[in-house]
Structures are given as C-alpha cells and as structure tokens.
Amino acid sequence: MSHKKQKFDLILVFMPAFWLLSTIPAYAYLDPGSGSMILQVLLGGAAALVVILKLYWNRFLSLIGMDRKKRKMQN
Amino acid sequence: MGDFVIYDIFSTIHNRGQAGPHRADLPYGRVEPGPSGQVIPFISYPYEWSFGMLKDAALLLLELVLVALDEDMILKDSSAFNIQWKGAKPIFIDVPSFKKLPPGEPWVGYRQFCQMFLYPLFLLAYKNVSFQPWLRGSIDGIEPEHCNNLMSVRDLLRPGVFMHVYVQTKMQAKYAQTRNDIKGDLHTAGFNKGLIKVNVSRLAKIIRGLTWKCATSQWSDYASDNSYTGTDREIKIGFVRNVVLSRPWNLVWDLGCNSGTFSRIAAEKARYVVAMDADQMSIERFYQALKTEGNTSILPLVSNLADASPNLGWRGLERKALTERGKPDLTLCLALIHHIVISANIPLSEFVDWLVSLGASLVIEFVTKDDPMVKTLLRNKQDNYADYEIKYFEECLGRAFDVVQRKMLTCGTRVLYFAQARI
Structure with a gap:
C-alpha cells in the first residue's frame, strides 16, 4: 500500500470516528453488538467511504421525516 | 489439504x-x-x-x-x-x-x-x-x-x-x-x-506482527541451569526411556515438562503426550519448536497443577476440569514435587494422593532437601516442611503403588521411581 493511500485511509477512518465518539456512558440493558457492527464500517478501508456517507445520509433523511424505508412501507 | x-x-x-x-x-x-x-x-x-x-x-x-x-x-x-x-x-x-x-x-x-x-x-x-x-x-x-x-x-x-x-x-x-x-x-x-x-x-x-518480548522467565533456562551433571541427565533419560519402551502407552502426561525433553522421549512410544508446565515461556518455546517440526503427537499446555483448570461456565458444565478431559496411563513427574510441596505449599501426601487418583503408572523424581535447587527454594523461607522427607515420601508412594524400580542419581540428592498403580 502506498504511503499516500495509507494517509488517505487514516483520514477516512479518523474523521467519522471523531464524529461518532461523542458519548455518554450507558450501563443498563446493554446491547453488546451494535457499536461493534457500526465500527466495522470504519474498519472497511477506502471502500467504506460510500457506505459511511450513505449511512449518515439515510439517518439525516430519517431525521427530517424522509425515511425511505418507512415511505416504502407506507406505500 | x-x-x-x-x-x-x-x-x-x-x-x-x-x-x-x-x-x-x-x-x-x-x-x-x-x-x-x-x-x-x-x-x-x-x-x-x-x-x-x-x-x-x-x-x-x-x-x-x-x-x-x-x-x-x-x-x-x-x-x-x-x-x-x-x-x-x-x-x-x-x-x-x-x-x-x-x-x-x-x-x-x-x-x-x-x-x-x-x-x-x-x-x-x-x-x-x-x-x-x-x-x-x-x-x-x-x-x-x-x-x-x-x-x-x-x-x-x-x-x-x-x-x-x-x-x-x-x-x-x-x-x-x-x-x-x-x-x-x-x-x-x-x-x-x-x-x-x-x-x-x-x-x-x-x-x-504481535510478539511477546519477554525477558527469560524464572524457568526458561532451567534445562541448562540445573543442579544435575551430564551423567545424571543421561541416567534420567535412560530410566524414562526404559519405562516408555516397556509397553505401548495411550496417553502420557508430562507434568512440569519444561523444555520437553521427556515429553519427546514419551512420544517415542505413546499415542499422545500432554506436556504441562506452569511457566508459559517454557510452553511457548516448546510449542514453537513442535510447530516448526509439524509435530502432531505432543500437546504443550500452560498449567499450574497447584491450581489446575476447574469446571467452568454454566453450572460448571461448559468447560471441564483438567482431570475430567481424559486421564493418562503414564504420568511423568520429574523434578516437580519440591515445587508443589515447598513453593505451592501442598502437603506431600495430598500430592501423592492426587497422583494416585489419576490411576496411571508413574515415573517420579524425588529431590531431597540437600539438593541445591531445594536449598534455593528454602533459602529465605521458614522450613515448615517436615513432611518433605524421602522416607515419608516412599511410605506415601508405597500405600497405593507398587514401586517397580528405584534409582538414585550420582549426585545423591535425587531419586527416580517407577511405580505402578495397585488395582
């Protein structure tokens, strides 16, 4: 892997990581798998960029009431 | 493949x-x-x-x-x-x-x-x-x-x-x-x-890329840093080999295997050998050597017999204790008993009873208090080990085993026994 690509990968991984890390501790009724599953997107390297963007775009759509899945179900 | x-x-x-x-x-x-x-x-x-x-x-x-x-x-x-x-x-x-x-x-x-x-x-x-x-x-x-x-x-x-x-x-x-x-x-x-x-x-x-950069541990140089002479080492190897070759063995346990010299001798005739030592560096070195050879008949395990793996998990049924996973028909217990009794404070008779419970033939080495290795163990420790004495050891051994062979090494502080379980 070239040095440039490694750098690019690092930026790719760290940017969303910092955004995702603003946490408060949660101790009750732990769902042990969800965080690790999301993390796997960050660990997916360059190919994960599209998935990350789509993931958060879909979340954004959901926030403003334009959830595709819901609309599909309603239709 | x-x-x-x-x-x-x-x-x-x-x-x-x-x-x-x-x-x-x-x-x-x-x-x-x-x-x-x-x-x-x-x-x-x-x-x-x-x-x-x-x-x-x-x-x-x-x-x-x-x-x-x-x-x-x-x-x-x-x-x-x-x-x-x-x-x-x-x-x-x-x-x-x-x-x-x-x-x-x-x-x-x-x-x-x-x-x-x-x-x-x-x-x-x-x-x-x-x-x-x-x-x-x-x-x-x-x-x-x-x-x-x-x-x-x-x-x-x-x-x-x-x-x-x-x-x-x-x-x-x-x-x-x-x-x-x-x-x-x-x-x-x-x-x-x-x-x-x-x-x-x-x-x-x-x-x-992960490596374990550990300094040599307490035991790892034992094979080259012990109190016996080359002659005694040869005698010991000959003694163990004679027992091993005397009949086919299904499963041999080598307790306190260290560098695995005697596990290898046991593997000459045994179907499978489980080599155990409390020191993980010894087991790591032994494993790496066996891996290089592609060995499939000796399993090296980190195990402290004074605190061996118990039954674990749900109702203690998910993972079995060491002794519930198959018992040996020959146990090698060489230069170990002083560590069990003096280092781990297990009464001598208790340890012999445990060996009896395995139901296997036994090669055991008794190391007397005059041996430099035992002296080292006792140097800064109060000697509360009145039971650690060869006569009492032989008495304990004789209660459940028939001692077939007894051999004193030339150093005069170590004695080898081949004992068969009395059925």
Whole structure:
C-alpha cells in the first residue's frame, strides 16, 4: 500500500470516528453488538467511504421525516 | 489439504441450504485431508495455551473467515473454544458455525474475536500481562471497556489499539441503548463483504506482527541451569526411556515438562503426550519448536497443577476440569514435587494422593532437601516442611503403588521411581 493511500485511509477512518465518539456512558440493558457492527464500517478501508456517507445520509433523511424505508412501507 | 475440506464443507452446506447438522467433535479445517472423523486426542482451552498458540489459533480463524467470505459464507461466532489442537496443529472443530452471509450483514463474530483473541494477545504483547488467568476468569474473554482501561495513551499508537480497543469501547457505549436497526441501516447503506475482508485482512496483519518480548522467565533456562551433571541427565533419560519402551502407552502426561525433553522421549512410544508446565515461556518455546517440526503427537499446555483448570461456565458444565478431559496411563513427574510441596505449599501426601487418583503408572523424581535447587527454594523461607522427607515420601508412594524400580542419581540428592498403580 502506498504511503499516500495509507494517509488517505487514516483520514477516512479518523474523521467519522471523531464524529461518532461523542458519548455518554450507558450501563443498563446493554446491547453488546451494535457499536461493534457500526465500527466495522470504519474498519472497511477506502471502500467504506460510500457506505459511511450513505449511512449518515439515510439517518439525516430519517431525521427530517424522509425515511425511505418507512415511505416504502407506507406505500 | 485443508482447502479441500473447507470447500467440501461449503458445498455440503450450500446444498442443504443451511449449516449442519455436523458433529461438533469432528476435526475439520486445515489439517486433515478429509472429514475422517478423527477425535481430538485431548481437549484444551485458550486459558491453557501459550501466546503463540493463541496467535496461531486467531490466524486460523481469520483465514477461515476469509475463505468463507469467498463462498458468500461466514462464521457466525468467533469463540476461541472452537479451535482445538492435534499436537502443535490447530484444528477448527465447530463446522455448524459456518453459515450463509446475508447480503449487507456485518461480521457478527467481530466483537467476540476481539474479546477472545485480539485483546488477550494485546495484553501480553503490549502490557506483558498474562492472558491465561483472565480468560480462565471470564469465559467470554476480555470486554473492550476493560481492555481500554488498561491501555495508556502511548498504547493507542500501537497497531490495532486505537480502532479495535478505544473506538470500539466508545462505539459500544454510544450505541448501547440504540433503538435503530443497525443491521438494516448497514444493509441499506450498502455494507458488503468487501468491507469485512478488509477488516479481517488487517486484523491478520496486526496479529502476525504481535510478539511477546519477554525477558527469560524464572524457568526458561532451567534445562541448562540445573543442579544435575551430564551423567545424571543421561541416567534420567535412560530410566524414562526404559519405562516408555516397556509397553505401548495411550496417553502420557508430562507434568512440569519444561523444555520437553521427556515429553519427546514419551512420544517415542505413546499415542499422545500432554506436556504441562506452569511457566508459559517454557510452553511457548516448546510449542514453537513442535510447530516448526509439524509435530502432531505432543500437546504443550500452560498449567499450574497447584491450581489446575476447574469446571467452568454454566453450572460448571461448559468447560471441564483438567482431570475430567481424559486421564493418562503414564504420568511423568520429574523434578516437580519440591515445587508443589515447598513453593505451592501442598502437603506431600495430598500430592501423592492426587497422583494416585489419576490411576496411571508413574515415573517420579524425588529431590531431597540437600539438593541445591531445594536449598534455593528454602533459602529465605521458614522450613515448615517436615513432611518433605524421602522416607515419608516412599511410605506415601508405597500405600497405593507398587514401586517397580528405584534409582538414585550420582549426585545423591535425587531419586527416580517407577511405580505402578495397585488395582
């Protein structure tokens, strides 16, 4: 892997990581798998960029009431 | 070759449309040329493995995940208990763990892989803290949060720590109470097996790069740093070899095996040898040597007999105690008894009773208080070991065994016995 690509990968991984890390501790009724599953997107390297963007775009759509899945179900 | 077996399994599962039913105790994977139905000679657990054994087991599991992904399949869990050993060769035994990978689904065994393989290896490689007591105390391995608490800021710069420990801990906390359908979200966003492959390949790279840079431990130089002369060593080897060659043995336990000299002699005639030592550096060195040779008849295990593996898990039934996984028909107990009695404070008669309970023939070496090694053990310790005396030892031994042979070494402080259990 070239040095440039490694750098690019690092930026790719760290940017969303910092955004995702603003946490408060949660101790009750732990769902042990969800965080690790999301993390796997960050660990997916360059190919994960599209998935990350789509993931958060879909979340954004959901926030403003334009959830595709819901609309599909309603239709 | 292993690949044939793996693909054979995959085609079977594809044809059935689901995994299993297979017998979980059949060894498949990278070792045997076909699903021959061989049984693992002796079951062992990750808390009895050395660093290199856990590392090689981890790499085998990752390799299997990669091969499975090529077939649009995956392992549904990553339990270290699914790897067993035939000598120094790791064997994956849980064939029903292979399942079809639904499109868009992440690797659900990732967190478990971290807890049971990656974090224990980090613990030894980065912190020089043994993982065995932790794995024995926690059947699910080391939690991300606990591993994270052990890591310093400097450790965050070491390969794998930032993402797999720190970020994972934070993500777990962030999403602990999520109401989102994470799997569904990932699927919709286009998560695919390519991402899993990248993660698995990088994990393998991190693990391959892990080393245990430990200074020589208390025991590791024992083979070259002990109180016997070359002549006594030859006598001892001859004594053990005579016993070993006297008849075929099914399972030999070499207790306190150190560098494994006598395990190797036992393996000349025995079907299988389990070599145990409390010192993990000795076991690590022995394992690396056996691995290089491709040995499949000697299983090296980290085991402190004064505190051997007990029954563990749900109702104490999930993982068996050492003595419930198969008993030997010959036990080698050479230069060990003084450590059990004087270092671990186990009464001599108790230890002999335990040896009796194994129901095996016994080669045992008694090291008297005049021996330099025993003197070292007692140097800064009050001698409360009135029972540690050769006459009393022979009396204890004679109660349950027929002593067939007795040989004093030329040093005059060590005596070898071959004793057969009285039926």
